[in-house]
Amino acid sequence: MHVDVEALSDSAVVAAALRQLRPLGRARAVGRDEVMVRAGEPVTEVFLVQSGRFIGFAPLDSGVEVPVDEVMHGCLLGLPGLFTDGLHPFTVRAVAAGEVAAIDGGLLRERAEKDAELALLLVALLSVRLRECIGAAGEMKLRTVRQRTAAYLLRLAPRGRSGPVEVRLPMPKKLLAAHLGMTQQSFSRVLRTLRAAGVTVRGRLATIADPPGLSALATAEDAE
């Protein structure tokens, strides 16, 4: 099937990847907290994420792991390592149960070497992820922790909602705090300050009373 990558939006690239790559692998269920790949280990398999939620961690020499990436539907776990030095750069763990298609790394490489369309799809898939990473790095540099938290909560909510919306935090608060670049104590303080902006968090459930108002806060300059 021909894929016109030039005409595809990000979501269509992901859909095309799922359609083209899924038949190359075998479906397997993933349990919460399962470690999919470990940093420094050779890439033997890559995993096409069909459902669930995964976090990429950069391991410190001290053994502590720092979340650097959130991976969801349509991503190909292990792709960066497969096409660089053959080693996984990150450890990836599931924070929510899901399903992946496990694809033999050698097979994917071999197919991509012969099939320009598949290779182009991999370029497009990585391009989508790269743009997300550029956005995330920019957020870390330019936004305050309060703005980053507001932006993250908004990303969990359905787009275009003006009324109150409830979202579920996809990972424990301690992990989410590290993902947003702060300590758990700072994260708790930030959530308290966001109450004035209509955000209440109980356990893993967060309610956003005024999404447009929160959006204005997330993008306001020098809010703090």
Place this chain on the structure above:
Amino acid sequence: MRWPCPSPGACRPEGEQSLAALLGRLPLFRGLSAEAIGAIAALSAIIEVPRHTLLFGEGAPATALHVVLSGQIKVFSLTSDGRESIVEVFSPPSFFGVAAVLGDGRFPVHAEALYDATVIRVPREAMLDALSSQPLAALRTVGALARCRIALAAQIHQLETLSPLQRVAEFILALPGADAGTVTVRLPFNKETLAGRLGIRRESLSRVLARLKPLGVAVKGYDVSILDVAALRRAVRPGCGRVCAAAT
């Protein structure tokens, strides 16, 4: 390498032949057939970009991939109050813009010449033709994007875990020549750019550099003297593992 082109206009100083030869030597296109390189060269052009000239702006149509032949191009985003976050500074023979060319058709960031630069502009159509007919070019691009992706994740990791002082020290320790003993290394760009690249305000960078003095680091212009590389490494490195190396 300098090309006598009106700037920032495009030209073919020695004809398509030389452009093809230049393209063929670039890591991205090495190994492609002469015919494939010739087809890319026929649509591409060399552009002179004087210092501080905007190559493209955020939101502009992503009509081309850019390959740096000389000089440096900084890729950055801006807040509406003018604060700058530098995503990366590209030097020869790196390229940028693929993610936008294959995305929604708009550049997500600005690109500006940090110093006088020469770039090859490879139009979107030429790039897509090459990628969709030459798996080798596509796989090289996958490799290059994968390295960018790892480097960006490492940047995020540093922003999350390292203090501004540690980020500056890590950057200095990763410069060519900062291996051991007493050394003088050279910053690849000015301090304002360094601050933007490391996610630090310009005024904070001055404070950080002052705090590095007791650790044996002295900065004069672009020159950085390190009294004892190993001692600096011990003093500032929290043990950030192999991923840190990818950030600088």
